[in-house]
Amino acid sequence: MITFEAVRKQFPDGTVAVDDLDLELPTGRITVFVGPSGCGKTTSLRMINRMLEPTGGTVAIDGRDVRSQDPATLRRGIGYVIQHAGLFPHKTVLDNVLTVPRLVGRGRERHRALELLERVGLPAALADRYPAQLSGGQQQRVGVARALAADPPVMLMDEPFSAVDPVVRGQLQEEFLRLQAELGKTIAIVTHDIDEAVVLGDRIAVFRQGGHLAQVGTPEELLTKPADAFVRDFVGRDRGYRGLSFQGSEGLVLRPLDGVALDEQGRPVGVDGTFRAGDSLRVVVDLTLTSPTGTAVQVDDQGRATGLVHHHDVVDLLEKRR
Template identity: 45%
Template sequence: MTSRDPLLRFEGAARAYGDVLAVAGVTCSIAAGSFVALVGASGSGKSTLLKMVNTLVEPTAGRVLFGGEDVASLHPAHLRRRVGYVFQGIGLFPHMSVAENIAIGPRLTGEKLPDKRIAELLELVELEPAMGSRMPDELSGGQRQRVGVARALAGEPELLLMDEPFGALDPLTRDALGTKVRELHDTLGLTTVMVTHDMAEALLLADRVLVMDAGALVADESPRALLAGAGGEIAQGLVSVPRQQAERLAALEGVGETRR
């Protein structure tokens, strides 16, 4: 792979479940270093497309290339070492300590993660290293999700996949963790693909927004272009939600000023 080649490429990637086409022949490339948001209504195919990258879902047609290689030809454990994965359910093993959860990925490929590295990862996601000895049920939802991010980064991945990572969090925690993830993306030089149903989150965090509808890719734009009206009817329908929310807040502020 040369520096001009995309890190990730979907070539006619499709996935059918019986007669239902969940992903309908998506073709697009994602350059190294970019932060891409996948958005769309529930059932639009965005999570299925994401899961094709680390082979949690196999395409029924087309293929997915990572670093120029078909992911289907790569050993799953080694592929998942190179691809970090964070999802909404967090998925920490309840019988393992925080430190053991963070170290699980490297352990699957025969590597023991040093305690010093675990402490560094906890600090990276703004948790105290002493929390490594705690069990998942002793943590808040936001802390557990931070551990999930640390676990995804443990193998020093080239690519970070995030599937609705902040959906179950309260708005303040969600905003803080989203900002932290974007900061980590920039500092560590990651390539990040994030599925979200929150268009405001996509516009704030991503460099590029891919819009899916009924399994197809219907728009591929920068946040600036989307806010300027690009992307077509479906994309603009999604953009209208945070715009309307901002207008309602502005109206409420006006009412508050009048009441004073």
């Protein structure tokens, strides 16, 4: 667990980047720091591994003040991923991944480095290439593998996916969540993108200008119960729509399959969109709003149609849940 207690950071020119920050990052969960530029989120992140020292207060990992630990030793136990990956250009992919293991006397773990590359979605054939020979998305995956190489309990990630195009970014986010489900690291991520925060975060800490914490909570809490006007505006006017991602479609009244063509197995034919009972209401809304008929077909695990839903049915369900 990572804790901030009354943490303050003031730079020599008098700028207060973080002011009286009290925050807890739960063990084995992803906490996302989000907010406008200059709000102190990156400064807060960098105080965890002592790349910056707090002016006041305490940053602790499992109750131990980070300032009581040797900076180099502390950092070797914390994975760090930055924008543009930050790879050593003169080293191969394999050597980049082995950077920290070599520092702690485990530099011969080639097999583990190759396993990590495969785990982050890169073939072993890339191990002997140099960063300049990789795409941006591949470089970012190497950066994640390098951060995981010493099996650190804590990972810090500063705008890790912002330097790649939207399609690759989505793929990296999915891959990262799959890895986290397997590894269960305590992770702090900085981003300026509230959509990315909602996708990745178990908890989201929203910072406002002046280094103040505006609100901390689950993605659903931020979308449905913003603490004030600042959080409401930062999350966006479509927060209600995005909040549907956290509401299940259970309870929708299914209509008869009138006018829906089915094949001999009972699967719908010529239907643009289908959904399953476990999908979110946001999925159903997307389908019904983009359908010429305003409807979507629910299917079972075998793809067989079980009923029809109209967008009015979603409205009725939301009214019942109010």
